[in-house]
Amino acid sequence: MSLSKVAAYPEEKSHGPTTVCVTGVTGFVAGHVVARLLELGHTVHGTCRSPERTETVEHLQALPGASERLKLFKADLTDEGSYDEPLKGCTYLIHVASPYIVAVKPNEIRAKLLDPAINGTANVLGSVARTPSIQRVVLTSSCASIYGNPHEYGKDHVYTEENWNPTATETVLPYYYSKKMAEEKAWELFKAQGDNPRWKLVVINPAVIIGPPLSKRTDGESIGIIKQITTGKAYPLAPAMGMGSVDVRDVAAAHCLAMVHPGAQGRYICVDRSIWFADIAKTIKEAYPDSRMKPPLASAPKWLLYIVGPSAGLPRDMVTHAVGMIPHFNNTKIQREMGFKFTPVTEGIKDAVAEMLRLKLIQPF
Template sequence: MSQSEKHPLYPEEKAHAPTTVCVTGVTGFVAGSIVARLLESGHTVHGTCRSPEKADTVVHLTSLPGAAERLKLFKAELLEAGSYDAAMAGCKYVIHTASPYIMAVNAREVRAKLLDPALKGTENVLESVNRTPSVTKVVLTSSCAAIYGNPTEFGKDHVYTEEDWNPTASEKLLPYYYSKKIAEQRAWELAKAQSRWTLVVMNPAVIMGPPLSKRTDGESVRLVKDILDGKAYPACPVLGFGCVDVRDVAAAHCLAMAHPAAQGRYVTVSRSIYYSEMAKIIAEAFPKSGVRPPLFAAPKALLWLVGPAAGLPRDMVTHAVGFCPQFNNSKIQRELGFKFSPVEDAVKDAVAAMDKLGIAKLKA
């Protein structure tokens, strides 16, 4: 089933004449679905990645319908100034998805692995945009991490909107969140310093759904794989987060690109969900998987002690466990006519795709 059959193209996408679009970080989880949707819409895609010559890392892209005729891959590095110039030449739009997504980072490596690639990478991409006269709009993948840090920081009943900025994160506390905040803020500074191109920003939270490639290092794939591997039983953290289907995220980027009224930031969250609920969805949808929902909540104090060994940093335990942030997603629906799909479908389709790709085999 093609992406647009479950997530059909919006009228603005259908009406837009074929053009050339630069997508950065095409081997990433989100970018793959964006490329698939752009190709289905008839556009030509200039995709950037570190190693386009490695066929095994891009085969899921080069095998997409339309890729042979309308997908061209370019080598580019976030920290290398000017490396995006060639890919952007002749492009009308740039969709910038390339940025590190790593929650557990050694404190000594935060700047090298998170902050520099996110911030300097954004600067390098947008400086290339400034040198490319054909570009009229940039759609940036940011995150709800730029919007909030601790769900109680504005009061326990606060509902987050596009007006909010994360006041909690810093280089030493929730550094991934901080990387998304400073990168997006810098993007707005650079956008406001010129008048030729416009900036639109997508702010998704945890992204679920079917991966296109066999990569297993993504945080979204890891969350599902941990459940399939039995790590949510008999106990798991009381961990709530905003959630959205990867195909919705791709559709939001492409719609924002094509829609003349798209402006500012957009909270791109279907609804909030608890990790334990994800386990229940998988257990019910795949009864032969062997997945068992958690019986009780893992104590927060215990998680603080053992979390780092399991890939859950202590600052995440402190500021995320026991909470569930809530988001207002009405702006994108009101301004762009966007419709979100059920989170349950994203979770179930993720499992089915991971089984098909061999990332996590379901039991017979």
């Protein structure tokens, strides 16, 4: 498994070394962003809530170039001003940090999801406003801010960057709502600069991100999906859920390219293609044909998922708005404007399994 699977784009190669702040560096995506930036020769100011906890950051400190060019800072989305220090001297900010909780109790939605996502974005961009060296902000948003129910505009609708999620609310798909509101807050603060903005905003909108973790402590939606499949929890029935999918190394490359590309502007859907849950299981079985793993035989009926879903981390609003449906995305903008090329997501699935086996996140199956 190579961190360098996605080669550097011409715009990345031609841009000289600079200093970049990356938020939430202990996360799945941000770790890959840090690895790519270091590989490109940049200095990285990485933020996380507990940089003193060696077990959460040691995989970052072991990256090539980290001992010379990675500096970790303590910062929290809910702590106003905590990003002032890490942003000092930086030319760019890649803001990845945001809460990811799909199953959240109704009385905890605002405290655990909305406030950290929305106010956190405002806090980080408040620090940007106080840091004159920052020229561009690349924000990690999500396709969750683009759509809620794949059929909300009709079964065959193809989503573009012009779409904004019309379905999610504070009580329906609250995670989706948090991503939408956080992105809207970012655009609001960017536009508040007026006609001659000092800093530019570019937004990356990935869907389900699949690929190899950097450490045993890496968390991510795809990590959980692969664990379910390889441990047999998806057998004999699995939810008939479709999702946009993209390799995590492509997501990291999209952020780093958007940071320096002179033509980067607006939002970018970052999706290789849409797949069904069962397609992931099929890809794993084809890569490991001698394994004992049993792919799902059929789809779990929706009525059953309404009953057992919540106890398995699948809330009823997800059952209503995701099961039996698959979203479709137009990914041509990022390819046309930045010359971006997608890695087949099947490679991300295979590399994820291989690395999870190596790290013993899963056992031989």
